[in-house]
Structure formats: C-alpha cells, structure tokens
Amino acid sequence: MSKERDRGFLARILINAVAIYLTASFVKGVYISGFGAALVAAVVLGLANALIKPVLIILSLPINILTLGLFTFILNGIILFLVSFLTTGFIVTGLGSAILGYIIISILSSTINAIL
Incomplete structure (x- = not known):
C-alpha cells in the first residue's frame, strides 16, 4: 500500500513539475532555469499547499x-x-504573474493528470 502511495506522490510531483515548466513558457513574468528547478519548485509548492495554504x-x-x-x-x-x-x-516577477501562473499550473496539472 505504501509503495502505491509513494508512486502516486512522485507522479503528482512530476506532473506539477511539468506544469510549472510549461507555465514558464506561457506566462510572462514566470521564469524557470531548468527542469531540476521545476522539480524543486513542485516539491516546495506541494509542501506550501499542504502546510501554509490551509492556515491562510x-x-x-x-x-x-x-x-x-x-x-x-x-x-x-x-x-x-x-x-x-x-x-x-x-522566478515570479509580480502578483499578477503569480495568480495567472497558478491558474495555468492548475489547469495543466489537471489536464495531464486526466490524460494519464
């Protein structure tokens, strides 16, 4: 059971990393240096969504x-x-870019998840 959960977690991280990487090419004001940075950003985004977002x-x-x-x-x-x-x-240069970037990341992540 834990191996399936670990694979699901890793799959979500990879999907979010791909979504972040693609978002950087769509949204002006969102920049990523490479896929490694997208992986780190996906992990940090997952932790922030789990720990900080409910409090906010x-x-x-x-x-x-x-x-x-x-x-x-x-x-x-x-x-x-x-x-x-x-x-x-x-790098995200402003709040407007961040809001649009988050929307695009959510849409891409959901779409990739639905395809897979």
Missing part, C-alpha cells in the same frame, strides 16, 4: 466570504510567489 484560508475566511471565494485566487498567487522566493531558479 482560515485566516482570510471573512475576506473570502465577502468576495465570494475570489480572494482564493490571490492566496494562490501569494503561495506561488512564496515558492518562487524559496526556490532558486524559479
């Missing part, structure tokens, strides 16, 4: 309710911006 969602719940959930896009951009700050070789 709870703290911003009143704003999220007022904006009918649209503030989540800004939180996702902040998470991606934080990942670029923590990862060498992965």
